[in-house]
Amino acid sequence: MASDGSPSRDTPEKQKRKKKQKQRVEDDEEGRSSDGAEVRLDDDDDDDADEEKRLEKFAEEDIQRLTAAGHAALQSGDNHAAVKHFRSAYSYASKLGTRRVSKTCALNLGAAYVEAGNAEKGLRVLQRQGSSGRVADLQFNLGTALEALADAMEFEEAVRSLLRAGESYSSSGNPTEAALALRDAGKVMLQCGRDSSEEILNVLTNSLELSMRITHSETRGRILNTLGLLFSQMSLSSEAVECFQQALPLLSGNTQTLAVVLQNLGATHNTLGEFQKALSYHKEAAQLYGSLGRRAAQGRCFSNLGFALMELAEIEEARESYTHSLLAFKDSVCEALGAIRLQMREPEKAVVHFQEALGLLSRCQDVSSSVQERLVNKLSEALQHKLILQQRKAVAQRRHSQRLPGAAMRRPDVLIGRREMMNSGGNTHDRNQVSTEFHSEEPEKEDYSNTLPEANRNLNNTHDETDTGQQVISSQPENGPGEPSVECGKQMNGTLPLVSGTVTPPPGRHKATPPQRTLKSRFCTVM
Template identity: 45%
Template sequence: MASGGPSPREGRKRKKKSDGSLRGKSGNDESQVQADIDTLTSSGHSALKRGDCAEALICFKKAYKAAVEIKETKVHRACAFNLGAAYVEAGKPQKGLEFLRKAQPGERRERVADLQYNLGVAHEALGDQAQAAGHYLQAAQLYRSQGDGSSEGDTCMKLARCHLRMKDCSHAAQVFQRAAESYRVAGRLDSAAVALKEATTHMLQCDSFSSEDIITMLSECLELSVSITDQHILGKLYNELGLSFSQLKLFAEASECYEQALPLVRPKPRRLAVVLQNLGAVHNTLGQYQQALDFHREAAALHGSQGSRRAQGRCFSNLGFAHSQIGELEEAGESYLHALQAFKDTEDHMGQWQACEGLGEIRLQLRDPDKATVYYKQALGVLSKCKDSDGSVQERLVNRLSEALQLRLSLQQRAPAARRANQDRNFYRQPRRVPDMNGGEPYQGRPLRKNQLNDHKAENGFLVGAAASSSGADGEQRPHGETVMLHTQSNSNPGAPHTQQPDYLSMLPEANRQGHTCGHTHT
């Protein structure tokens, strides 16, 4: 039994007292019972606000039992309503439904909206998203008719998430927009900004909205963000807006959002690592490789200190790409080796073959076809373990392996000629011109070039991206990362720089709104 509740002895005494039947008692006695119900109900609401569901259930149960003994049906409905909502909050939705159904609508319509809301919460907890959505929709309409924009907004957020679970991202995006409008009317501008952010995130996942519509929504969200005072929420918001701008290939705007998020997330090392990783990736995409280096290094160090080995591997791969673009091939190879080990530690097969492909490309640039051949063979071997691999990726790797083998053969064939030339020069003691130590011009391979993000996809509201450190179909090498823009490496143009989503699903609480969870006290 939760602390602060009546002792068992007191409970038994109270029950014995009530067993005397209140039906034959005077009005004064009924008034005393009514006062007891009010006290118990108030105590129950206070317990819920403290998060003490056990104590709340004790209070509401006693209130309900007392209400059964008096003739006032309105009080009985109110107590059933409160007890049902408390059961839902305590994680017992089926039991909660039993009592919520007993709370038939009375003459006060504000209770109808609360009842519909709590019924929605119960069905949602039971996994019946369609039923929950129906109740939430009724509640939202009733709240609007009452001019309660705040409650309407909260209900729309719940409704939108039901649509997401039913894989209807288009409808969910529209409901998020409605939530933003309701919050704006209620003066909750910070909540409106978050709702708009959710809307744009899911607008990007379906074909029902134009880029112009999404950009307009993002701009409105940025305007509303100035009203957010909570730095934790604001930092997450700017990071997610940056991801949305990246999906639209508006990388300059994405960079600005990440820059704004940076000082806000500094107290949170894990979130700071994510924003630094995103900043490095977007600088890679903009071709600002020198500026990107420090972001990659700091992000890799932070991910390592937080035990996020896989994310650390993606940062090392991004770092390798940046080094390769400014001609620092040895440093690039070292970074790719760190990435490869991280992916092996986390059994990330996709990351492994991409790192191997990057290493193969570096070894070709360094005129080392033997090692390049080894890495391309490793990449093909690991690729075969990836379930979602694309035939175009395998074809690209085979082509690069073929080029490495051809280079090795060419060097082997030219080596005897170079040795004979040296022998002739020594024999005649006359200088002979040798084109190259290995008999030819240095192998240039395919130049590492900047790539653009494309083929961005979203999945189930929370998106995890594949890292990329590979060359595309045209030989372009790509950096690595983790992103809300799912960029599978089975695509024909793989390997764009990736950004990462932090470890959270939503900026809004999924639990029942406190005012509606508890319902209203009716006596």
């Protein structure tokens, strides 16, 4: 008791100790520890952890789905959709906080920007990544982005990135990608013209040595063909012939690629003055191109053949070859002009060009039936557009006459004229049906540029054309991603400069999407 006789009071500290002791007793009686509240808090933490794991799993699934959608968009040619998908995947990965996944998504996004033509933005994304688990892919994409910028100051950085990529691929046991990276480095070195011939030759030789370890025949053959072109540009014709000869059996299963290598072999033998050896290659290449309906490519082979025959003093055969070459180029040019006129909504002039192309084609030998069928289809299309255009003009003239002063007074005459037109020209339903069909095709926005028949052959040549009686070497697009075509070359003695672009497939109204699109950059999957 207190000194005043009142009951004593516990201090606050003593009260807390008693309360805690009482709680411990109660917990012991219930078979629980005194920190049971903390156990309940641990249960809540477990629930939160499970929820975080579920959210993380959903985020990873979204990243994989978006990455797959980005790859699909790239293969279909929709670069902008690919950028959108990869950007969303990168956003999810950034929130997820997994460094490896985030860097992989960033690499894909940067490469997609490059493929979409925005190399500067792609370069910024890639440069922010620094070193990562995919150093080789990163360096390759950096080199591709720098090359795409086409800035003379950045060619050197592109070369350094491609060389680093080649070294990384080689050390990781990937000879295919290493050979491609070094081949592209050599190509850029030739383009910028700042490196010595010895340095370029060393890079190309290393690429050639790495290609010997590639097990996939067609990929190896395509790389050898491109290396042959690069050696030709360095005036190393003997080395070029060796590459083409090695590529020949590797590409025997692909008619179009085989024709390209045969054409290159014939042209290189012409350069070496080995005209007798060149004849068989020119003839076989021309025959293969003819079977594929590739008139302009066939014309180039006939031109190369004519040059060799002239040097062998086979004058009459040379004249015949040059005649075939001239006709091939003429009908191709007429077909191209017809397609252009059709695109310019001048079907009358398009009809004239297509008819001229058919007339020239009838004078040629060994022409694929698909070429004639293609021209007939285009002529029919031009005639249909011409008819529809005439009908539209007639409707426009009638509407214009109705708007003139006094049109109301002439309305009965107009109606009578319409009745006469309906009676003489068929019912209105038929005419409306034709017009409706035309309008239904308009939203498709047909790409007439794809129907230009071999018209891009000169675009593949970055040099000025020389006189007739000379030859052309062409290249085939590589199979793997990141394989840009060679864009430069040196004048060869008595020959046309190298044609180093891709060989365009035969044009057609309904052109199927290729199963695999060639990409310049490297893309990664997210596992």
